[in-house]
Amino acid sequence: MDTIYIEREVMSLPRTQAMLDKYPKARHVTVERYTDVFNAPGQNFRVQKSNPALILAKKHGNRVLPTPPDYHIGGQNNYYFSHMLNCIYDCRYCFLQGMYRSANYVVFVNYEDFFEDIQTTSNNNTEPSWFFSGYDCDSLALEPMTYFMEQCLAAFDSMPNAWLEIRTKSTQIRNLTSRKPIDNCVVAYSLSPENIARTEEHKTPSLAKRIKALKLLQDHGWKIGLRFDPLLKAENSQQLYSTLFEQVFAEIDASLVHSVSLGPFRLPKPFFKKMIRLYPDSALLSASMSVRDNMVSYDENTEANLINFCESQLLNEYISSEQYFPCVSVS
Amino acid sequence: MPAICLITALPSEARPLIKHFRLSAVGHKHLRLYQAVAGPGNANQHAITLYLLQCGVGKLNAAADTAAMLQLLPSVDAVINVGIAGCERPLGETIIAHCVQDNASSRQWYPHLPSSKLVGNAVSVQVQTVDTPADNYTHDTAFDMEASGIVHAASKVLDLAFIHCVKVVSDNGQSSIERITSESVAQHVSNSIPVLETLMAALPFDSQPNLADIQALSQTLQARIHFSSTEQHTLNQLLQRHKALLGQLPDETSLLQHATAKSLRQHLVAELDNANIAY
Ligand code: SF4
Numbered sequence: 001m002d003t004i005y006i007e008r009e010v011m012s013l014p015r016t017q018a019m020l021d022k023y024p025k026a027r028h029v030t031v032e033r034y035t036d037v038f039n040a041p042g043q044n045f046r047v048q049k050s051n052p053a054l055i056l057a058k059k060h061g062n063r064v065l066p067t068p069p070d071y072h073i074g075g076q077n078n079y080y081f082s083h084m085l086n087c088i089y090d091c092r093y094c095f096l097q098g099m100y101r102s103a104n105y106v107v108f109v110n111y112e113d114f115f116e117d118i119q120t121t122s123n124n125n126t127e128p129s130w131f132f133s134g135y136d137c138d139s140l141a142l143e144p145m146t147y148f149m150e151q152c153l154a155a156f157d158s159m160p161n162a163w164l165e166i167r168t169k170s171t172q173i174r175n176l177t178s179r180k181p182i183d184n185c186v187v188a189y190s191l192s193p194e195n196i197a198r199t200e201e202h203k204t205p206s207l208a209k210r211i212k213a214l215k216l217l218q219d220h221g222w223k224i225g226l227r228f229d230p231l232l233k234a235e236n237s238q239q240l241y242s243t244l245f246e247q248v249f250a251e252i253d254a255s256l257v258h259s260v261s262l263g264p265f266r267l268p269k270p271f272f273k274k275m276i277r278l279y280p281d282s283a284l285l286s287a288s289m290s291v292r293d294n295m296v297s298y299d300e301n302t303e304a305n306l307i308n309f310c311e312s313q314l315l316n317e318y319i320s321s322e323q324y325f326p327c328v329s330v331s
Numbered sequence: 332m333p334a335i336c337l338i339t340a341l342p343s344e345a346r347p348l349i350k351h352f353r354l355s356a357v358g359h360k361h362l363r364l365y366q367a368v369a370g371p372g373n374a375n376q377h378a379i380t381l382y383l384l385q386c387g388v389g390k391l392n393a394a395a396d397t398a399a400m401l402q403l404l405p406s407v408d409a410v411i412n413v414g415i416a417g418c419e420r421p422l423g424e425t426i427i428a429h430c431v432q433d434n435a436s437s438r439q440w441y442p443h444l445p446s447s448k449l450v451g452n453a454v455s456v457q458v459q460t461v462d463t464p465a466d467n468y469t470h471d472t473a474f475d476m477e478a479s480g481i482v483h484a485a486s487k488v489l490d491l492a493f494i495h496c497v498k499v500v501s502d503n504g505q506s507s508i509e510r511i512t513s514e515s516v517a518q519h520v521s522n523s524i525p526v527l528e529t530l531m532a533a534l535p536f537d538s539q540p541n542l543a544d545i546q547a548l549s550q551t552l553q554a555r556i557h558f559s560s561t562e563q564h565t566l567n568q569l570l571q572r573h574k575a576l577l578g579q580l581p582d583e584t585s586l587l588q589h590a591t592a593k594s595l596r597q598h599l600v601a602e603l604d605n606a607n608i609a610y
Pocket residue numbers: 086087088089090091093094095096136137138169331
């Protein structure tokens with residue numbers, strides 16, 4: 001990290017100072033509000049991605065938000081939260097590229113306010129509430145710097161009516177394997193066929209490493225989730241996805257998997273338009289797409305064929321229908 | 332080949348740069364503009380086209396001339412303001428702006444600085460653009476009179492990763508503004524050239540897609556077939572998609588067989604509809 005922007009309000013907090021200590025050579029730039037830098041016009045996501053800066057800030061309000069309607073794994077009350085904006089990985093299909101002007105990483109350091117809001121939201125519901133982490137970032141990728149999840153798990157440990165999903169592609173799981181698993185948490189990995197991961201999910205851990213992390217977590221007693229998301233079309237899609245399922249279920253105990261979901265490739269039209277402007281050289285984004293309800297996706301047939309194929313493979317070969325949730329889409 | 336325009340306010344700031352980079356006057360009616368196809372390659376060994384604009388003193392001159400230059404030279408990919416500034420740091424120290432603030436409006440811009448590995452140990456500070464000389468020096472703010480005008484005008488066209496300010500300390504608590512001479516200015520700017528060259532070499536031109544071959548083919552086709560402006564846009568998109576999906580541009584000769592924009596578009600769409608990625 002070469003440049004760190006720090007909101008004046010959080011500058012003196014011990015947590016801020018601890019993060020700054022991790023990058024002793026970085027330039028420090030004091031700002032009033034993180035949005036002055038992050039939302040400024042005239043930024044180029046692709047250019048910044050080659051040398052992103054870190055922004056340390058305080059999140060005021062809107063810390064816990066309801067998920068879109070089809071974003072759930074069986075729960076009634078579903079919310080998401082993001083202690084961080086943006087991601088150290090660089091998946092070509094990631095909607096963050098279309099959503100944000102900046103590729104800089106924002107870390108909100110007022111963790112306790114997040115936990116308090118989660119507690120309050122959970123207290124307002126009699127039924128269990130689900131809280132999804134990893135919507136605007138990868139939940140674990142920067143854990144060695146933030147220690148957010150370590151503290152988040154401690155908070156959820158005392159909230160039995162609140163469930164946490166940690167969505168990730170990261171193998172930074174030391175803060176999980178070094179503690180006792182908690183019952184109300186699912187660690188969910190986004191998985192793609194090996195060749196797709198290598199081509200489109202830049203800087204991410206390989207499929208083999210993700211499977212190894214899943215196995216380790218399962219062996220430690222953590223509930224795990226599998227998110228085959230987004231499903232990408234290819235000349236050889238069927239072969240790619242059946243090999244992927246074989247590889248995953250050869251290593252992990254399918255009967256102990258908490259939940260499995262499939263996510264179609266869908267992007268809001270304005271995000272897609274911005275992404276294609278940033279990456280006109282991307283084959284994935286140059287493929288034939290159609291627009292339905294202002295969302296860009298593969299044509300209906302292609303999408304249905306992909307989902308049906310994967311669904312029948314999973315249900316016929318590996319998991320029960322109780323473990324399966326068709327569409328939990330966030331890329 | 333990327334193009335960079337250096338922008339200075341004073342002739343004494345421009346002189347050492349003109350000499351070092353062997354620039355010569357373009358002879359424009361209104362702009363004091365110089366040009367060279369310069370030797371200094373950037374970090375990735377590309378040659379660069381180098382310009383220098385001497386805009387005169389003050390942010391209004393700076394903004395007006397920067398805007399006019401960018402209109403005249405749409406191929407300019409980056410601008411770097413080079414000049415003197417007052418700061419409570421040693422005279423002659425070269426600094427880079429991590430923030431440019433217009434003192435009158437409080438508006439701020441944050442240039443996206445290249446990796447510090449690439450720009451060495453150059454110190455970065457806030458550059459505050461004032462309308463009249465200021466002497467309330469601090470070590471983390473440098474006063475100048477043009478930067479906000481340049482950044483304001485340039486940011487309408489360029490990304491903040493390609494707009495930078497390199498300043499040399501010309502006055503501080505021990506050496507007041509009155510002691511500045513044109514010789515001292517020239518000497519200070521001369522001393523800043525190594526930092527300037529490192530910054531130029533570190534600009535991230537390579538992280539942007541190279542669309543030159545697509546534009547060239549598009550222009551060849553437009554010279555032979557009539558395209559409305561919407562059709563031109565569609566043509567460029569289809570050519571881009573072709574290259575991304577199929578790994579190469581379509582054959583020029585076969586495209587030139589088409590008599591109309593519509594038939595060419597239908598041909599390309601059909602080809603792309605059948606294209607599939609194999610992972
Ligand atoms: S898709 Fe997920 S892992 Fe990939 S860049 Fe986006 S947030 Fe990161």
